[in-house]
Amino acid sequence: DAGVIQSPRHEVTEMGQEVTLRCKPISGHNSLFWYRQTMMRGLELLIYFNNNVPIDDSGMPEDRFSAKMPNASFSTLKIQPSEPRDSAVYFCASSIGQGAPEAFFGQGTRLTVV
Amino acid sequence: RKEVEQDPGPFNVPEGATVAFNCTYSNSASQSFFWYRQDCRKEPKLLMSVYSSGNEDGRFTAQLNRASQYISLLIRDSKLSDSATYLCVVNKGDTSGTYKYIFGTGTRLKVLA
Numbered sequence: 001d002a003g004v005i006q007s008p009r010h011e012v013t014e015m016g017q018e019v020t021l022r023c024k025p026i027s028g029h030n031s032l033f034w035y036r037q038t039m040m041r042g043l044e045l046l047i048y049f050n051n052n053v054p055i056d057d058s059g060m061p062e063d064r065f066s067a068k069m070p071n072a073s074f075s076t077l078k079i080q081p082s083e084p085r086d087s088a089v090y091f092c093a094s095s096i097g098q099g100a101p102e103a104f105f106g107q108g109t110r111l112t113v114v
Numbered sequence: 115r116k117e118v119e120q121d122p123g124p125f126n127v128p129e130g131a132t133v134a135f136n137c138t139y140s141n142s143a144s145q146s147f148f149w150y151r152q153d154c155r156k157e158p159k160l161l162m163s164v165y166s167s168g169n170e171d172g173r174f175t176a177q178l179n180r181a182s183q184y185i186s187l188l189i190r191d192s193k194l195s196d197s198a199t200y201l202c203v204v205n206k207g208d209t210s211g212t213y214k215y216i217f218g219t220g221t222r223l224k225v226l227a
Contacts, residue, residue, distance in 0.1 A: 031213065033215065035217075041219070042217060042218065042219030042220060043158070043201065043217040043219075043220075045214065045215070045216065045217075048214060055214075056214065091157060091158075093215070095213065095215075097213065101213075102148060102160045102163070103160075103215050104160075105157035105158050105159070106157060107156070107157050108157055
């Protein structure tokens with residue numbers, strides 16, 4: 001079975017450019033989460049969706065960050081304009097959403113902004 | 115105060131040793147608890163859930179103390195392959211019925227030959 005699929009795996013971009021990260025959750029999972037991981041701050045929850053609806057975006061660091069989930073099988077995280085301090089690994093995760101189950105992670109997108 | 119706190123380590127232990135990690139959480143309404151393992155440059159993966167009565171999976175034992183708001187992970191007979199970062203995860207439901215997973219920053223373990 002396919003797990004959570006993220007693309008691209010690696011992204012190098014120049015400061016000021018727009019970056020779009022993509023995620024396909026596991027089929028049948030109702031909850032989707034975007035995390036950012038850095039050495040200094042660990043795994044930070046940015047935003048999560050339930051049934052395609054954003055539930056809590058309080059972790060989104062700034063207005064430069066936005067996320068959408070147009071349907072149950074696709075989500076995007078966009079950074080515009082990007083800055084060097086956005087360099088991190090961005091993970092997408094999904095879960096069934098009922099009964100406090102485990103979350104399954106994608107392989108992550110390693111973003112470098114130069 | 116962070117919602118989930120862990121000692122970052124690193125814990126350097128010899129093969130065969132027993133090692134224990136603790137994690138504290140601040141929200142008494144937290145409902146479920148997990149330990150995840152993360153290898154270098156990989157995604158986090160579930161190691162085990164943590165149940166109120168405590169649970170064991172082979173060499174791994176997890177315990178929960180709700181009164182003191184901490185969870186623990188004990189690894190017996192450490193193997194070289196246990197070297198990884200261990201992430202404590204606390205899960206809390208919200209009014210939408212969605213469960214929000216909050217991760218600690220992780221404890222690094224290095225098992226030495």
